[in-house]
Amino acid sequence: MKRILLLGGTKDAKDLVALLSDRADFEIHMSLAGRTKAARQAQAGSTTGLRIGGFGGVDGLVAYLRDQNIDILLDATHPFAKDISWNAYHAARQLGIDHLQILREAWQPEAADTWLVSPTIGHAVEALEAGKRYLLAIGRQEAHHFARRDDCWFLTRSIEPAAPHLAVPRGACLLQQPTGGIEEEQRLLERYEIDAVICKNSGGQASYGKIVAARHLGLIVHMIERPTPPPSVKVSCVNKALRWLNQI
Numbered sequence: 001m002k003r004i005l006l007l008g009g010t011k012d013a014k015d016l017v018a019l020l021s022d023r024a025d026f027e028i029h030m031s032l033a034g035r036t037k038a039a040r041q042a043q044a045g046s047t048t049g050l051r052i053g054g055f056g057g058v059d060g061l062v063a064y065l066r067d068q069n070i071d072i073l074l075d076a077t078h079p080f081a082k083d084i085s086w087n088a089y090h091a092a093r094q095l096g097i098d099h100l101q102i103l104r105e106a107w108q109p110e111a112a113d114t115w116l117v118s119p120t121i122g123h124a125v126e127a128l129e130a131g132k133r134y135l136l137a138i139g140r141q142e143a144h145h146f147a148r149r150d151d152c153w154f155l156t157r158s159i160e161p162a163a164p165h166l167a168v169p170r171g172a173c174l175l176q177q178p179t180g181g182i183e184e185e186q187r188l189l190e191r192y193e194i195d196a197v198i199c200k201n202s203g204g205q206a207s208y209g210k211i212v213a214a215r216h217l218g219l220i221v222h223m224i225e226r227p228t229p230p231p232s233v234k235v236s237c238v239n240k241a242l243r244w245l246n247q248i
């Protein structure tokens, strides 16, 4: 039996656990950063196989992989979770264990889209137009970067509230998981008279509704590009990850 450490925090990671749960040839252990209430509750309800919290950089991850006799490291973290993916790459190389990154494909603009692409959040902050109203959909940890644009109005959407010490961009906050529904997103953009959407190029379907809604309404999307991923072996979806696992 091979022992897998799965770095999670995404739907792909959950799907992979479900798909591997009845496999006798793999024992899967999931790791979460523990940023969300859902993650902490999952740990409370879990009997085995789930750990929460950082490892302590590359050295900590190497030690954990060694102590736990992990054979395979699967990185199914979010495309913007750069540090943990690079740590995973270096740790797996140090130990010479099998390592795969599941990195869903980035969204590509369609002919009817108007995207202003920013290489970083800082560039997106600079690119905004004074006096405009924005849907800020980049998650609660980084929304505070936009607080200094008090010449704009933001509908800041996140699943959980930002930590109290973080600055809040001027405007309103909406605690909501995006449904991916196009009509719902369109109604939201209209209700708040949004001029443009700010988001990360996360890829996948779960949060693509706002991009299509912006397209339908002719709104600009400030698309923040992904950080550079490590040069790991990669697949774009869970099914391909399963195929890779079956081959090794």
Ligand code: NAP
Pocket (backbone or CB within 6 Å): 007, 008, 009, 010, 031, 032, 033, 035, 052, 053, 054, 055, 056, 057, 058, 060, 061, 076, 077, 078, 080, 081, 082, 083, 084, 085, 087, 138, 139, 200
């Ligand atoms: P990050 O910047 O790459 O990670 C920062 C530190 O958090 C890492 O160095 C590591 O600490 C710890 N960490 C991250 N993911 C971990 C995991 N799965 N298990 C154990 N420790 C982990 O990541 P982030 O952007 O803060 O994201 C944190 C988590 O949220 C990830 O699991 C990611 O999949 C999920 N997420 C992120 C985004 C996003 O936009 N960034 C969106 C949706 C979900 P040590 O160095 O101490 O090991």
